Amino acid sequence: MQMQNIKIPYVNIPGQHAPIKAELLEAVGRVIDGGQFILGSEVSTFEQRFAELCQTRFAVGVNSGTDALILALRALGIGPGDEVITVPNSFVSSTGCIVLVGAKPVFVDVRDDYNMDPAQLERAVTPRTKAILPVHLTGRPADMDAILKIARTHGLYVVEDCAQAVLAEYRGRRVGSFGTIGCFSLHPLKTLNACGDGGVLTTNDDALYQKLQTLRNLGLQTRDNCVYWGLNSRLDTLQAAILLVKLKYIEAWTEKRRANADFYRKALTGISGLKVPGERPFEKAVYHTFVIQAERRDELKQYLADNGVGSSIHYPIPIHLQDVARGLGYRPGSFPITERQAERILSLPVYPELTTAELEYVVQVIKAFYGV
């Protein structure tokens, strides 16, 4: 097929910003006029609104989603000698944070929904296990009921990696409100995105909230009193001001993502060689990524590119097969579902700014590839 001049990039941040540019710059201007660039009212207002959005009591803004995970583990006292159970199909951060606090990551495989398989959790628990770190990958909630049940049985903390899942719901409740702590990323490519790195934690626990606030600010309880050794990991005030503008739109943007996902799902269901992500009735996924599984994936990706459609793979190499994970003792075959998915998954453009014509075009190209 080869349609002339059509270009649908995989992501389009300038497209997101064009209609709200005046508002964004005004927010930036206000911070400059105030001269308060570290913490301050924009950060605390953002934290309050974000907590409300996640249906939690507290939120703490930090420097990145990775730092959110590191600080969560640190606040829970997890370190050398401890084990944390997570999944191997995520972005490297959700394992990196465990290693960076000195603990050992232990993987369990995922299910067809790209999320942790609770049925395998039990077997992975040892006397050294301190926490379970499920990832709501692609913006779809993990099976929290089953995970929380196992956590309670064994007295484990649950740290939710919600980096891709702002506003995602499971049985009517928002992610980030289930575990001991929820960790979110505000990276430019996320659904709620800053114009730089940023992250935020959620919790309902008063003591953890106090501790996280201190830990992200070098362990300083006041200007002069240092009670913990901590990092410097603050959400920039400038970014908080930008995020406050975007919070006004995040629900509408998310609905548009869901509508786009629905469009794809309807249009692509039934094509042989292709599998679209489902959504169970008690789930509300937010489609940070819309991930299909495709036969001849690499050829399809190339064909899409040849026809002007950007796509991406999240992620082609599972974490347990990365160079860095060699010491953990896993090998090809350790997690068959993750490994099989890594060869077949492909993320299609799903951002809110896509037009119906563009969505139709993507579908058309895919259909042409499979000859239907």
Added chain:
Amino acid sequence: MRVPFSYLDRQFADIDAYLNDIKELVKSGDFTLGKPLTEFEERFAELCRIPYAIGVASGTDALVLSLKVLGIGPGDEVITTPTTFIATVGAIVMTGARPVFVDSEDGYVIDALKIEDAITSRTKAIIPVHYTGNVADMPAIMKIARKHKLVVIEDACQAIGATLDGKPVGSWGETASFSLHPLKNLNVWGDGGVIISRSAKLAEALRLYRNHGLVNRDEVLTFGGNSRLDTLQAVIGNRLIKQVKFITDQRIANAKRYDEAFADMSEFIRIPKRRPGVKHVYHLYIVRAKKRDELLAYLNENGVEAKVHYPIPVHLQKAAKYLGYKKGDFPVSEEDSRTIITLPAHQHLTNDEIDYAIEQVRSFYLKSGSHRISREK
């Protein structure tokens, strides 16, 4: 009159140029490790006369990442001084290593003569802090480091532009760490930091570490963290870096004005030793003062925003309890914490404002004491 400690409102008297740059960046959407960051890193390296500069999320992270790429971790000891901002020590603890303190000398930098006594078989590194913008005795420290095969990381968070015998800070250590925090001499509009190094190998490792250990989008070589200098902040840095010479010269002139005015007040105000060969950049203008707390209150009441950096030395912080230090272990550092005061000395102050601050210091001692201080030299 009000003599403010922060100068941010004055720095942004004309913000249109900055806003225009931001507008361009928003248009491009290039927010992570973008082109303005590379440009800023090149300019920063040039300013420090060194081949490599790597932008990271903060000065603290600049120290943590330096320690990590040099392989320092659990079981290792790192020597530094308790006369510093807690981040220096926090960075050591964050890697799993143990901080070991050595007292400071007159001038708020580590006392090189006392370092050797603190070295054990577990010592791996020394972190001298160029505190206040003064420069530690790097030739002496390097001699000790070479003798004991230790690596040196310069904490230059407060010392952009400072030199010793004409050599800029960062010329001695394996790496040097800088902060771009809003209150620093060279600042951005949020948290930020830079690491410099002469080593291509270290620079490469640092770039890996600040970006999840990713060699490319999909392959991970080492578990790093996420510690990137925001491209948005680099845009601001690219404008402000052109002002470093002005900022430094102005701060030095302001400090000189204070030094001269306090020269005949040695009974009340002790100016630290100004070592020959050191170009001190006065991120903080700090002197020891009699009746410090009363002076501080008096100055604040009269509009001079004096501060104390810091009233509690790091070894006596609650977080440091497990290290087992006690009061009396570091007499110079402890005496500093009881007596030091920081006077506003930033580049946007006028001579009238400095003179007003001086006047208030004088009137405090004249009013409260029977001593007459001649205003004439």
